[in-house]
């Protein structure tokens with residue numbers, strides 16, 4: 077059990093609005109960590125700090141330390157941070173004018189990989205890992221936007237995997253999907269943790285329960301409670317966590 | 327009672343709309359019909375492939391004007407697309423600044439420039455030093471095309487959702503490469519439409535060519551020579567006293583009209599397909 081990401085005293089703002097307050101948290105390698113909490117509590121902001129997307133928004137800033145394999149990401153080149161941390165967004169967003177193949181290959185190409193065979197292999201393998209290969213192998217040349225919602229999301233997962241990150245972050249990856257597509261993604265996430273450290277944002281309590289090894293419960297910008305899945309669900313320390321998990325607040 | 331009044335109002339409005347529509351479209355249809363009727367008369371193979379003959383001699387064509395317009399449009403694309411694209415990228419993909427607002431103000435002002443002013447500008451800059459040339463003509467046309475292109479290209483970039491940019495960045499791709507390799511590709515259909523529409527707009531311009539490209543009764547041997555162009559040729563032929571030339575002016579107008587219509591249809595079709 078290795079500490080993959082150690083967050084120390086993280087604070088984040090949009091202008092004068094502080095949305096993360098002194099977050100301390102350790103994310104364990106090859107486990108699924110769920111970030112749980114009501115809408116607006118800062119879940120997305122938190123994960124966007126990890127791969128330094130947060131600071132790109134207007135007037136957004138962050139302070140504190142995020143140690144990725146012991147190195148503070150705020151001292152790293154953001155591009156290098158993002159190579160290690162892949163991200164899948166809430167709304168499936170394949171690149172609109174690219175075909176399926178290019179969607180997966182583009183990350184490698186734009187990062188300078190020229191070898192056609194290496195790219196072919198990476199595309200096939202990533203699509204296989206994302207459990208999409210069998211459905212698209214015959215139509216790699218057709219547009220990514222013509223797939224179903226669930227397929228698009230798996231294409232986005234393949235795209236994130238292709239550049240060989242070590243960590244995968246999912247921001248409510250199933251909230252825009254039908255239940256069956258959502259289940260497929262959930263199954264996939266469980267497979268993924270063998271190779272990746274997985275962080276998933278959700279405000280679906282049952283999903284967090286089914287999937288995660290660790291749960292971080294956020295409330296109004298603060299990390300209220302953090303621990304192993306069973307402990308949080310069976311025996312939460314805080315009253316507010318208990319109430320939230322019962323569906324009474326949030 | 328109230329119901330009836332509302333119905334009346336409705337009817338009145340419908341009648342008013344239809345009448346306006348007819349008033350607007352009749353002259354337009356008239357122009358199109360006249361151009362077609364007069365234009366097709368001299369549509370022969372010779373008309374497209376041979377050079378003009380002196381007035382009074384039958385036959386001859388406008389191949390020089392077609393060549394000239396092709397040269398002018400190509401050069402204009404060469405001169406206007408790269409700077410427009412870079413400006414649009416700067417305006418849409420980089421953080422807001424006062425400099426950006428200045429550029430936008432500049433661009434909007436340029437967009438209102440009368441086309442003859444673009445011609446004068448090119449005249450003083452090029453023609454006074456190097457004489458009449460296709461380059462000077464294309465430069466004048468570019469002055470007109472660039473502001474239009476910058477505007478439509480910036481819009482095209484802005485239409486690309488922020489999600490797409492963040493997805494690109496999250497793959498560990500540098501900002502500049504995300505812009506050129508992903509955002510640009512996503513905006514490409516709209517950019518292409520913007521380019522085509524700007525070219526359609528300027529391909530009929532006569533004024534800026536009068537004292538830049540100047541016109542040429544022969545094929546132009548190089549881009550540093552004066553060239554003919556369809557609008558120039560129409561201007562000269564239509565105002566001439568020779569009926570044969572007048573007829574040819576109609577035919578050239580028809581060619582120009584068809585070309586512009588084709589461009590508009592292509593852009594429409596492309597836009598709808600997205």
Ligand SMILES: Nc1ncnc2c1ncn2[C@@H]1O[C@H](COP(=O)(O)OP(=O)(O)OP(=O)(O)O)[C@@H](O)[C@H]1O
Nearest residue numbers: 090095114115116117118119120121122133134279
């Ligand atoms: N670009 C922004 N500018 C200003 N405030 C923002 C911005 N983005 C988010 N916020 C605010 O920051 C707070 C945290 O937002 P965040 O998106 O992190 O919440 P979340 O937990 O992901 O919510 P949800 O479950 O709805 O996605 C919210 O109060 C939100 O209104």
Ligand SMILES: [Mg+2]
Nearest residue numbers: 119120121247
């Ligand atoms: Mg969110």
